[in-house]
Each structure stands twice: as C-alpha cells, then as structure tokens.
Amino acid sequence: MNFLRNQLDKVKHNFEKGQKWEKYYYAYEALDTFMFAPNTTNDVKGSQIRDAIDLKRLMMTVIIAMVPCLLFGIWNVGHQHFLAIGQAGATLGDKLWVGALQVVPIIIISYGVGLGIEFVFSSLRKHPVNEGFLVTGMLIPLVMPPDIPLWQVAVATAFAVIIGKEAFGGTGMNVVNIALTARAFLYFAYPTDISGGVWTYLGDAQPVAGYSGATPLSLAGDAATTGQNVVESFNSFGAGWNEGVFTFSNLFMGLRPGSIGETSTLMCLIGAFILIATGAGSWKIIVSVFGGAYAMGLFLNLVGGNAFVEMPAYYHLVIGGLAFGAVFMATDPVTASQTETGKWVYGLLIGMFTVLIRVFNPAYPEGIMLAILLMNVFAPLIDYFVVSANKKRRLQRATV
C-alpha cells in the first residue's frame, strides 16, 4: 500500500491552498480519505483520543443493512419477470441475471449522477464531500420501479440532490429526505410512467393471458368503491399466471411486483435488525412507525365505512412500501426528529398518516412516501416543542 500512499502524497501538495488545483481540494480529499484513514492527530488541548468510528463507517453500516433488500430485489425483479411472461420454471441464475440487468444500471446512474453533483458542489462551495450520499445513492434505486427509464432516474436524482439538498446548503441541511424527494419527483412529474404495469419488468416479451399490473394498494383502493372484501380480492388475484401472489405470507416475504427494494417486509426487518443492533438507526422511529400504522388500522377497523377501511390492520404493514419507509427512510438522522421524545411522536404520526392517506386518498396510493415527506417538514416543529419543554423545566427549577 506504500506505493499508493506515495503516489497520493506526490500529488497532494498540488491541491493545497495557493496551488494550481486548489479548487479541487475537496474532491482530492474525498479520494484520499477513502483510500486511507487520515494521519491527523488530536489537538494539543481537548480530547486526546477519539472513537474509532467515522461517518464513512456509519454510512457503510446503513448500506450493509440495505443489502438484503437489494439482493432480494434483484432476484424478485427477475422472478416477477418470468412469472409475468409465463415462464415460471426459469432458473435462479436466469432470474438473478435478468434482475441484475435491470437493477445495476439504475444503481450506477444514481451513484454517478449524485456523486458527480456532490463533487461539483463541494468544489464550488468548498466543503468536504459528504458520505451521506453513499446511502442516498443506494436508497434511490431501491424505491424505483424496475421498469423505470434510466433518464428518469438521472433526472430525479439530479433534482433531488440539487433542489432537495444543495439548495438548502448541502448535506445535513436538507429538510426532506433526498431519496424520497427523487421518488416524489417522478411520482408527480411523470405520473403515467410510474403507475400501471411499471412494477413488473416485462422487456420485449408479451405477458401471459390474464396478466395484470395491479398492486395490492390499487386493489384495495378499488375495493373501497366496489365493496368487495379486500382479503378475498388479494387471495384471488393472480389466478392463472401467478397464483396467490397477494396472500399475506407472500406479501410478507415480498414475492410480488413493486419497487425494487421495497416489496419484502422480511428483508426490511432484517435491515431493521442490523440498524438497531449497530445503533445506526433509531429503534424508536422504526417501532413507532409500525405501531402507528397498526394502531390507525385497528382504529379504522372499528369505525368501519368501506372495504378498504375494514381491511385487517396487519395487512397495512406488508403492502406498499411501509416497511421499507419505516426502516430506511423515516430513520434518516438529518430529516427525522432529532430529540429522543420527538422520535416517538414523529414515528407514530408517520405510521398513522400513511394509513390515513392510503385509505382516504385513493389518488395517492403510496401513503408512506407522502407521510414521511410531510413529517420531515413537521419534524423541526416536534423538536421545537420537546426543546421548549426542556427549557421550561430549567426555568421552573430556577423560580422554585
């Protein structure tokens, strides 16, 4: 490794202040610190020792938590593809190959566009390249439909990074979750491209007879008007070409069409386990989102009204992207509530709003995305009350 270090040291001085490539110092710094943990030591005064963690390792931990969703997602894209074209007998290798061909380009585009913008801004603004995008760059592909045109991925990523983040001052300053901004951008800018059959990659092949691109959320939404029992319509869906695709166990496992990484509640729970065990994600938020959604579902069951409202509450936890959103989106430390008490409130409200939006606003079936974006905006308000309470305790103590 000495050779590599020597090469870096050889060019390093060119990036320092007053040298010819001074402008690109932070681009160089990003590369250098990626290759080698720096040789900087602590100051003469203050803490002389530091924890072995750094931001890169923390972010890497989050990425590793997403790997189960990613791998399952790649396989599932292939699996759903072969089911839809009537070749249920395709091998594991075939499925992974088809899935990887669809998913990997999306990942490359997401990282390429996002990091490119990040480097440009870090050089312009003279701030370090932040490792936060390593996570965002992986989240974006996981919330994309498998059949998304690559140019849309690029546009959405660029929009999210520039308008969602850099316009607010860069990493750590953004108000709303960047990956969700990308997804919401597509949702509102290209509504026709992100609905209907987009959830399954068909390619040039023709779907089998009886094929339908409906999702559990749209089925449930239809049930609200037709009055058909939601669970029955789930269980009967897919007859002839993908028997039992929407049974509860299938929904839990994630063997259904949907965005690349969000279909499997099980894989999200594995990710949640990694996040909680490593302390990288807040267990309070994860638990309270699930809890809030379930509680709201139960409450609606009691109230009753239409077939969607009466859908058993636990179905809410496995359809749509609730699990993925709860585990990976709501826990984003920048946009979530920053106080420990606030995290409970924040999570609960996300869960409750998700179900409310799903049930009462059929125009936007993906409730979790809107609920998280909404609560991102309200998180500072929640924190304001929690911090005020802290201040008030101090003030009351003084006057006693």
Next chain:
Amino acid sequence: MGKFIKLKKGFTINLAGKAAPKVVEPEQPETFVIKPSDFHGIYLPKVVVKEGDSVKAGTALFHDKKHENILFTAPVSGEIVEIKRGEKRKLLEIKILADKKVEFETFPKFSISDIGNLPAQEIKNQILKSGIWPSIVQRPYGVVADPMATPKAIHISAFDTHPLAPDYSILFKGQDQAFQVGVDVLKKLTSGTVHVNTHSSSELSTVFSQVKGANVNKFSGQHPAGCVGVQIHHIDPINKGDVVWTISPLGVIQIGKLFLQGIYDASRIVAVTGSEVKNPQYYKTFTGASVKKFLDKNLNNDHVRVISGNPLTGTSIGKDGHIGFFDQQVSVLPEGDYYEFVGWITPGARKLSFHRSIGLFSFLSPNKERVVDTNTHGEPRAFVQSGVFEQVTPMDILPTHLLKSILAEDIDEMEALGIYEVIEEDLALCEFVDVSKHKVQEILREGLDLVQNS
C-alpha cells in the same frame, strides 16, 4: 443527609496502563512551572517577580490585574529561572529551579477550635494570600472563584471516572484531618452546604466517609459520573444567577494544612499512566512538576504523546513538559500520526468504540483494557444527529442543541439550554464519540466565553 443517585448513561473508556497501587518518592524534578493558561477567567496576569529572584513555597509570582488579591504563588522554594512570554508579551509560564529542601512562607496557624470562630473574610484573605484560592473553581463558566461572591453550595467530587484516572484512596491516604479542617473552613464561605460526592461501588477512603459537617452523596454509574458538573446537576442544579464553587479534594486538603500548619503545602501525588509507560505508578511530587524525571527510561517507545491530565480532557505537554495546576495524572499514549489503508472500514477488535457499527467489536468486551492512540480516526464532517451525544450525557441537557446554539452565537438560547451547568469535562465524552469529529470542548469554551463576556 446525602443523596444516592444512579446514573444510567455514560461510557467508561477502558485503557491499558492504569497505575499500579504503589507510591514512590523519586528524586525530585529540577524545575516547576506555573502556567496562567491552566486557569480560566483571568483577565491579565501581572508578574510580580523577576528572573533571578528567589522564592519560597507560597511567594506570589503573579496576580490577576482585575483581582489583585487573587495571588498565584510558587509551589516550591527556589530561583525564578525563566519568565516565558509569547506573542504580544503574553505570559506563558514562570519556571522555578527548585531548592533541595522546600522552604515555606509562613501564614497564621490556628487550632481546630479557633477555626470555628474565624470570620469568613479572614478565611478568604488567608486562602487568597497563600495562592490556594485558584483551586476553587466557580460555576458557571469554570473560572477562578470570585472572592466577593457567596456560593449557594460547594461541591467536592471524591472520585474520578476519567480514563486511566488515579485512585483517590491512594492520592489522599492519611489526609483525614487536613480534609476535615478544609471542609470546616469551606463551610464558612457558603450560604448553603458543602457536598462531598462519592462513588457507590468503590471502597470509600476514610478521608471521605468519616467527614463531618458535609453532605456525603453517593453516585453509581459510568463516566462522567465523576465529573462534578454532572453531580451538581443531580444534587442541586445551577440556575441562571446562581454561583456554585467546586474544588478538588487536593485543594481542600491544602486549605486544611494552610490553617493547621500555616504553610502552602503544594505536595501532591501524581499517577503516571498510559500504555506507553513501562511502570505506571504513583509519584510524590509538587504542583507544576516537570515530567522528565518520571518518564526517563520509563517509556516503551519514543513516538508518544505526553498528556498532563487524562486522555479525555488533558493537554499535550511534551516529554519534558510540566504538569498542570489541576492535574494529578500524566497519561502517555502512542502518537497516532499514521495512515491506515481503507481504515474507515477495516474491522478490528482492538479499535475502541462506543458505537457498534460494522467492524467495531469493542462493545463485546467492555472490560478489556485497550491501547488507544491519538489519531482522529476520521475527518471532520457536518453534524449527524445519531443520538449518541444524548447517550453519554447523563443530564437533562440536549447537547446537540446546545452546541448548535453556540455555533450560532445565540446567547439567549445557550442560557435556556443550560450552558450554565456544564464546562468542558462534562461534555468531553461527546467529543470522543462524535462521528463527525467536532471539537466539542473547544466549541463549549467559546460559548462560555461568549456568555460570560456578554
């Protein structure tokens, strides 16, 4: 009656190189140094000695221009060999070449029964004159106490939870009487109580357990349970306008001896610790001692950092530096100026971390003593609110919000969020665990200065 307080949050940094319970009396160092930078809240030090003067233990070296009665005195007798100044003639240190045998300035002596009748002003004058006064630290701000003030309480932390911290039952063994007299004297200076805060699990030295006339409180829990700011927060928190004094047991004992024997006895036991020390143990010496003699032929290797104090809040002083006024510990750690190939992801059971992120396994064996160097293990980044600051701050204080208000220079907000209750050491663990490598202690001091001078 003392309180019993259980603290759940915190993190004890378990380092290799704890001092063996053995006190040696070595050949004394040649030079001793008093540094104004050890004290906060001095406006301008005015030197009253010249190079070449001879001084006794207790002879004034300098005083604060604003508070002329707060004297900083020589810990040992000898000759002033150097008055070191920096830029703009700022006083850096006064160096004394010590005599073989310490001679003392004499102050009035009192019998134990007399002390009970001394008026507060006379007590203050004597402590001020002797040069022991600066060991009384005033909260808020952690500054040298104002002699005009009457604190609502005086707190003495009788244990240290910092990494490699010395054992107080060794440091203050046999000083029961001096400590008791010191407490009696201090009681006269406060309108409230003197609190002696002890740890519940360690075997309590009789110095602290037998003390009369003070509230003996018990604490349990990890670091920073030993930080006096954390203790005050749970016993009798500081509100706006309050004045509270803190003093180490060493200062109390020195005050006791001052009144009993009429001398400024600056002798102290210092723990020389750290993974790079061959024989970590205790040494008997005086305030401001040079570390040279203690480290000579006592280091495992040459590439080390010598710290006056503990590794969390100390100051790097170099191999022939001098121990700070408030420190009873020297820590020697490996210097960490090396590159580590993809060090941000390489796993290691040897890497010490509060976190449990991928590749960091130290949480599995918290009782294992680890060698930690001075590398930053990463580069400065923007704040990430991962909630760890809160996990190592056992107080009803929101560290992140407080730090952000300091960065924004919002004084009202700092006050409301409790800046009066903390000084550097209370939040030092935040600096250690921070993924974004902020200089938390430096930021906090900037905030304290800002509030104090506003």
